[in-house]
Amino acid sequence: MVAHIVTDWDDAYENARNIPGGSGYPAAWVGPSSAFREGADARLDIAYGxxxxxxxxxFLPEGTPKGLFVFVHGGYWVALDKSFWSHLAAGPLARGWAVMMPSxxxxxxxxxAEITAQVGAAINHAAxxxxxxxxxxxxxAGGHLVTAMMCEDTPLSGPVRDRLAHVLSISGLHDLRPMLKTARNQVLGLDMQSAEANSPALKRPLPNVRLTTWVGGGERQEFLRQSALLSNIWHGLGCVTQDVPEPDRHHFNVIDGLMDPESAMLRVVLGGE
Structure with missing residues (x-):
């Protein structure tokens, strides 16, 4: 076995340049997302702060919702907003779940840390x-933020955390210490103390909440490692976990399973009904 040594940490966490056609994202999501909003039963721009x-x-399904499904967007904590992802609500909606997407x-x-608190406030409000x-x-980055919600120091209120059933981190970042070695940290402003304090992999999970980490099989090695890392560590702390590398998926199309109510991703997270 040949040891894998990271020598270029910026490249290790760079997606667009390492995916054929990667420069077409996130623009590729704008049209589908806008069209979906126009045809959906949607309450837009609800204030949580x-x-x-x-x-x-x-986004509301027909009839009484089975529950609340939340999608938190990525963008390395520095970019994008909820408007790029509305079309991803299609799968959970078809299964009868209400879907919330925050900025x-x-x-x-x-x-x-402040972003984490804001996401918690949004979920508390939608709940x-x-x-x-x-x-x-x-x-x-959204995968990081939702796994932070199931840590013991979660910003979720007691009644909301008691309703939390399953967390799906798609290509999530769960140990933030490698970010210190990237140029991106000039914007993130992390030091070792804050990187450790905001890393779910260094915390304990809430009891009775299931974790699934999902990652594209064709992603950068660091994303594959980060995905397996959290499932591995939290399994050892008594959490029911599953790590799924999905073949033939990269960092930008790995989320497509959320659009399909019969996808393997949603069967794992919402059950096979």
Whole structure:
């Protein structure tokens, strides 16, 4: 076995340049997302805080929702907003779940700790709008943010954490210490103390919440490692975990399973009904 040594940490966490056609994202999501909003039963821009970006969209299924499904976007905590991802609500909606997608403030205007608190506030607010179990999903930096919700120091309120059933981290970042070695940290503003304090992999999970880490089989090695890492560590702490590398998927199309109610991803997270 040949040891894998990272010599270029920026390249290790760079997605677009290492994916054929990667420069076409996130623009490729704008049209489908806008079209989906136009045809959906949607409550847009619900305020969960005082800030301009403290808003979420809530998509409602036919009939009484089975529960609340949350999707938290990525963008390395520095970019994008909820408007790029509306089409991903299609799968959970078809299964009868209400779907919430929040925006949040970005680095360097706020810290990752503040972003985590904002996402918790958004989920707490939406939980007051929709009854039943809660399933969280997030992509990339969003994967970090949803796994932070199931740590023992979660910003979720007691009643909301009691409803939390399953967390799906898609290509998530769970140990932030490698970010210190990247140029991106000039914007993130992490030091070792804050990187450790905001790393779910260094914390204990809440009891009775299932974790699935999902990653594209064709992703950068660091994303594969980060995905397996959290499932491995938390399994040893008594959490029911599963790590799924999906073949022939890269960092940008690995989320597509959320659109299909019969996808392997949603069968794992929401069951086979």
């Amino acid at each position: 005082a800030g301009v970006r403290h808003r979420y969209d809530l 949040y403030d970005l680095c360097p205007d706020v810290s990752i 007051g709008e929709v009854a039943g179990p809660i399933v969280l999903s997030g992509h990339s």
